[in-house]
Amino acid sequence: MNASFLQTPIEYLKGVGPNRADLLRKEAGIFTYQDLLHFFPNRYIDRTRYYKINELQQNNAEMQIIGKITHIKTVEQNKRKRLVATFTDETGTMELVWFRGLKWIKESLKINVPYVIFGKVNWFNGSFSMPHPEMELMEEHEQSLRSAMQPVYPSTEKLSNSGITNRVINKLMQQLFLDSKNKFSETLSKNILDELKLLPKNESLFNVHFPKSQVLLSKAQYRLKFEEFFYIQLQLIRKNLIHKSKIKGYRFEKVGPLFNAFYKDHLPFDLTGAQKRVIKEIRNDLGSNAQMNRLLQGDVGSGKTIVALMSMIIALDNGFQACLMAPTEILSVQHYNSLVDMCNKLKISISLLTGSTKTSERKIIHENLENGTLDILIGTHALIENKVKFKNLGLAIIDEQHRFGVEQRAKLWHKNEFPPHILVMTATPIPRTLAMSVYGDLDISVIDELPPGRKQIKTVHRYDSNRLKVFKFIRDEIAKGRQIYIVYPLIQESEKMDYKDLMDGYESIEREFPKPTYQVSIVHGQMKAADKDYEMQRFVKGETQIMVATTVIEVGVNVPNASVMIIESAERFGLSQLHQLRGRVGRGADQSYCILMTSFKLSNDAKTRLETMVRTNDGFEISEVDLKLRGPGDMMGTQQSGVLQLKIADLLKDGDILKIARSYAWQLLKQDPSLTNPENIAVKNTYAQLTRYKNIWNYIS
Ligand code: ADP
Numbered sequence: 210m211n212a213s214f215l216q217t218p219i220e221y222l223k224g225v226g227p228n229r230a231d232l233l234r235k236e237a238g239i240f241t242y243q244d245l246l247h248f249f250p251n252r253y254i255d256r257t258r259y260y261k262i263n264e265l266q267q268n269n270a271e272m273q274i275i276g277k278i279t280h281i282k283t284v285e286q287n288k289r290k291r292l293v294a295t296f297t298d299e300t301g302t303m304e305l306v307w308f309r310g311l312k313w314i315k316e317s318l319k320i321n322v323p324y325v326i327f328g329k330v331n332w333f334n335g336s337f338s339m340p341h342p343e344m345e346l347m348e349e350h351e352q353s354l355r356s357a358m359q360p361v362y363p364s365t366e367k368l369s370n371s372g373i374t375n376r377v378i379n380k381l382m383q384q385l386f387l388d389s390k391n392k393f394s395e396t397l398s399k400n401i402l403d404e405l406k407l408l409p410k411n412e413s414l415f416n417v418h419f420p421k422s423q424v425l426l427s428k429a430q431y432r433l434k435f436e437e438f439f440y441i442q443l444q445l446i447r448k449n450l451i452h453k454s455k456i457k458g459y460r461f462e463k464v465g466p467l468f469n470a471f472y473k474d475h476l477p478f479d480l481t482g483a484q485k486r487v488i489k490e491i492r493n494d495l496g497s498n499a500q501m502n503r504l505l506q507g508d509v510g511s512g513k514t515i516v517a518l519m520s521m522i523i524a525l526d527n528g529f530q531a532c533l534m535a536p537t538e539i540l541s542v543q544h545y546n547s548l549v550d551m552c553n554k555l556k557i558s559i560s561l562l563t564g565s566t567k568t569s570e571r572k573i574i575h576e577n578l579e580n581g582t583l584d585i586l587i588g589t590h591a592l593i594e595n596k597v598k599f600k601n602l603g604l605a606i607i608d609e610q611h612r613f614g615v616e617q618r619a620k621l622w623h624k625n626e627f628p629p630h631i632l633v634m635t636a637t638p639i640p641r642t643l644a645m646s647v648y649g650d651l652d653i654s655v656i657d658e659l660p661p662g663r664k665q666i667k668t669v670h671r672y673d674s675n676r677l678k679v680f681k682f683i684r685d686e687i688a689k690g691r692q693i694y695i696v697y698p699l700i701q702e703s704e705k706m707d708y709k710d711l712m713d714g715y716e717s718i719e720r721e722f723p724k725p726t727y728q729v730s731i732v733h734g735q736m737k738a739a740d741k742d743y744e745m746q747r748f749v750k751g752e753t754q755i756m757v758a759t760t761v762i763e764v765g766v767n768v769p770n771a772s773v774m775i776i777e778s779a780e781r782f783g784l785s786q787l788h789q790l791r792g793r794v795g796r797g798a799d800q801s802y803c804i805l806m807t808s809f810k811l812s813n814d815a816k817t818r819l820e821t822m823v824r825t826n827d828g829f830e831i832s833e834v835d836l837k838l839r840g841p842g843d844m845m846g847t848q849q850s851g852v853l854q855l856k857i858a859d860l861l862k863d864g865d866i867l868k869i870a871r872s873y874a875w876q877l878l879k880q881d882p883s884l885t886n887p888e889n890i891a892v893k894n895t896y897a898q899l900t901r902y903k904n905i906w907n908y909i910s
């Protein structure tokens with residue numbers, strides 16, 4: 210079909226006036242013929258069967274029946290009028306009932322003419338009735354292009370109130386297919402169509418709007434879902450490949466003396482299989498000519514820090530500097546301490562740079578960075594301030610952050626010939642299908658194995674009314690020498706109230722656990738960084754046994770002796786947050802516990818979240834549940850909504866199709882990177898179109 214036809218503004222379609230066009234644009238995003246063509250039904254009603262009245266069951270099901278109206282009457286009851294029609298076929302009689310629009314309906318109904326009616330069947334006062342049936346004269350029904358499997362299009366209140374009902378959309382769709390003569394060009398290559406036995410484009414579009422049968426509908430949906438995923442993946446993978454071919458990186462060929470010394474003599478533990486695999490993936494990237502752009506996913510406690518360190522050591526061995534950036538001061542300090550610890554027998558110079566680094570120290574750091582005597586710089590966002598200039602930064606690692614912006618990346622780059630290699634580490638597992646969509650242009654490594662001997666954290670759900678028992682449990686654990694976290698929610702909308710809750714909680718904990726037997730720390734967002742740090746350090750050193758906190762401790766702190774995590778108002782936390790918080794315990798050798806405290810009133814979603822936490826410790830499993838509860842858009846935030854706004858495919862249900870589509874896209878780009886093979890002409894054209902428009906269905910069919 211030629212381009213101009215499908216780009217025709219929707220008001221040119223017969224049956225669409227200026228008013229309807231306006232509504233379609235505003236309410237359904239339908240601007241052109243093309244948009245209408247790709248306005249897909251979200252469900253179908255099976256109208257492949259016609260029922261006889263004597264077959265009806267008392268199950269409230271939607272049924273389709275052929276018969277005639279023999280009689281119409283208006284009934285008044287409690288001042289409310291209704292219209293009742295007697296409807297019969299050769300097997301029996303039932304009633305059709307209307308409560309609204311009586312006059313208009315009464316005038317339009319025909320007596321003793323065959324109708325096909327459709328709707329929910331009620332059992333009422335000893336007989337079957339159907340309120341507000343969809344009706345069509347048998348004669349029209351037979352001629353209509355509408356098929357047995359009836360599409361139900363997404364609607365809004367405005368659309369249906371303004372008379373753009375499902376039936377109207379259906380009619381418009383018929384008009385569009387009539388006008389276009391169903392000549393839509395193929396958009397996939399013959400190879401792919403043959404190998405996957407996909408339905409041709411024409412037939413797919415037709416059957417998704419006017420399914421001839423269940424089987425054809427499924428095939429049509431499969432093909433269109435595949436296509437939608439395929440072109441998104443093609444775009445993402447192409448971006449990745451172009452990045453690799455265009456953006457050269459430093460080549461770290463050597464695995465040199467530092468790495469070898471560390472590996473042989475200073476490794477604090479045996480690496481897990483997953484850690485080894487990931488280090489190998491990173492080494493491959495660093496040894497290639499391209500700039501690394503890798504995302505490392507690993508659950509809390511999976512051991513990402515050592516992977517970061519060993520990657521940085523590779524950079525040092527090749528004569529480069531490295532940096533590690535963390536989101537908070539506390540975390541930077543922690544990273545700094547553990548890296549200094551692990552490297553203390555090696556000749557590596559490491560510094561820490563945060564917002565609270567003294568000016569005098571800062572000056573020295575700046576100097577040493579520029580003259581190259583400083584090997585590794587660890588810190589917060591202070592790292593990417595303009596004054597900070599590396600002599601030769603080869604690798605930048607960003608911890609616990611979703612994505613590193615282009616601008617920030619450029620800041621790390623300035624003086625150098627090439628940009629540094631980038632490794633982004635995240636402890637928030639996201640489902641594979643989501644990772645493929647949102648991070649499809651990055652290379653992804655996953656640590657999917659915890660270090661050996663880790664005990665499962667025992668997780669329970671307790672109601673506030675059981676608080677005394679929980680206090681007793683805390684006392685017992687402290688008596689064994691353990692430390693306890695008690696975490697309160699802090700969300701922005703009600704910051705004041707949350708702050709009060711936290712303070713009330715703190716006071717009651719202090720009453721319950723009095724000095725001098727017990728020492729309680731508190732850390733929250735409104736404290737000065739230095740005070741926070743002081744309290745945090747007291748807890749780290751074991752001077753306090755209880756840490757009352759808001760979610761500032763969410764990310765990364767490591768206190769192996771803390772073995773109990775109590776989360777107050779746990780129903781207010783999201784799953785991934787709960788999981789992150791729980792990950793603060795279970796870092797030492799002892800059995801650890803997580804207690805989720807809630808009130809009695811819980812929403813269904815909150816119940817599911819709590820049950821999931823109690824059932825499993827596996828971050829990836831938890832992220833799958835989270836995806837089901839929140840949907841991809843909410844889970845990833847609106848930033849990524851582009852690749853998540855799918856027209857026909859569903860990330861939750863169609864993960865398998867996504868995987869196939871991604872692998873086909875990879876294969877194709879490997880064999881024919883610039884799509885010059887004549888076999889791939891359809892793909893090439895489609896791809897060219899889609900890069901010109903915003904969304905993937907806005908190309909020429
Ligand atoms: P995260 O992935 O959350 O950053 P860390 O790197 O902080 O995890 O590691 C969590 C804990 O597990 C640390 O105390 C670390 O020393 C330990 N650890 C990491 N890898 C291993 C391993 N292979 N064997 C034993 N302990 C390990």
Ligand code: MG
Binds near residue numbers: 513514765
């Ligand atoms: Mg970490």
